[in-house]
Amino acid sequence: MHYSALSISKLRTGIMIQQLVNLFKLRIGIIMAVTAVAILAITPGPTTPTVWQMVILALAVLLSSASAGAFNQYMERDLDKLMPRTRNRPFVTGAFSHSRWWLLSMLVLLLVGVAMAGFALNMIAALYIFLGAVTYGVVYTVWLKRRTWLNIVIGGAAGSFAVLAGAAVVDPNLTPIPVIFAIVLFLWTPSHFWSLAIVQHKDYAKAGVPMLPVIIGDHATAKVILANTLALVAISLLPIFFGLQWIYLMGAMTGGGYFLFRNIQLVRDPSPKIAMSNFFASLIQLIVLLAFAVVDVQLLG
Incomplete structure (x- = not known):
């Protein structure tokens, strides 16, 4: 009986952790935190960052991103229940009550992250972290998502602020x-997200969300993604004129070339399967770009 009760307790704990990971969109937060730390590591400046500064930056970005992600789910409960991909989110299922206490918790989480950056790093980094959360939570979620296909284009600035926070x-x-790199992240987000939007085309159409594939169709969206990615890859090569060297160039060309290859496949066949491959290719491109930049600076800088 004791073993059974312990097992049930562990199961409940595991479910709660899974719900929190879902609520706070920790995958997005981790990508933003890693991006911020990578940019910190490659930015030239008068001071050398310490390990503690890297840790604090990562935590501050993660907390602010978690706050914005949770606010996004709080505001979009009505949309989330219409789509299979999101109908298991905790505010939809009732696992978490849709109460103002959650709004207060999200605000506290944001303030803790920003204050941590302000006191331990500097006020400029804290400002960028705050602006990143507001861009995703308010500009994208509240103002733009239900109104225009430009939602993810303008909302993509949230990732750019993570870059600027790391550099600051x-x-x-x-x-x-x-x-x-802020421009790179700004351009990366639409190519990344529109690929997923092709996969979820029917769900967004049903929910009445004006994502680009809903407005112009999957094939036309694939062409827009390719054009956007061409600009992304071209811009990603520019750091070699400002101090980064051949290791970075190799990474930028390899990751960018692979992403473009997947983009071309998507134009030829804008099916959900190929779109999902393009979605994952965008992640690979970003990871390769950042990793080779860091290695370049550490070995050749």
Whole structure:
């Protein structure tokens, strides 16, 4: 009997953790945190970042991103229940009550992340972290998502602010390397997300969300993704003119080339299967780009 009760307790704990991971969109938060730390590591500046600064930056970005992700789910409960991909989210299922206490918790989470960055890093980094959360939580979720296909284009600036936050830890002044990577993240987000939107085309149409595939169709969207990715890859090569060297160039060309290859496949066959492959290719491209940038700076910088 004791063993059975213990097993039930562990099961409940596991379910709760899974619900929180879902609510806070921790996968997105981890991508943003890793991006911020990578940019911190490659940004030239008057000071050398410490391990503790990296840890604090990662936690601050993760907390603010979690706050914005939870707010997104709180505001979109009505949409989420219409789509199979999101109908198991905790505010839809009733696992978490749709109460104002959750809004307060999200605000506290954001304030803790921003305050942590402000006190331990600097106020400019804290400002960028705050702006990233507001862009995703308010600009994208509240203002744009239900109104225009440009929602994810403008909302993509949230990732750009993570880049600028990482750079600001080393040098609060805007310099070419972080600005270029901020543009890269801005361009990366639509190519990344529109691929998923093709997969979820019918769900978005049913929910009345004006994602690009719903507005112009999957094939036309695939062409837009390819054009956007061409701009993304071209911009991603520019850091070699501002201090990064051949290791980074090799990574940018390899990751970018693979992403473009998947984009071309998507134009030829804009099916959900190929769109999902393109979605994962976008993640590979970003990871390769950041990893080779860090290695380049550590070995050749």
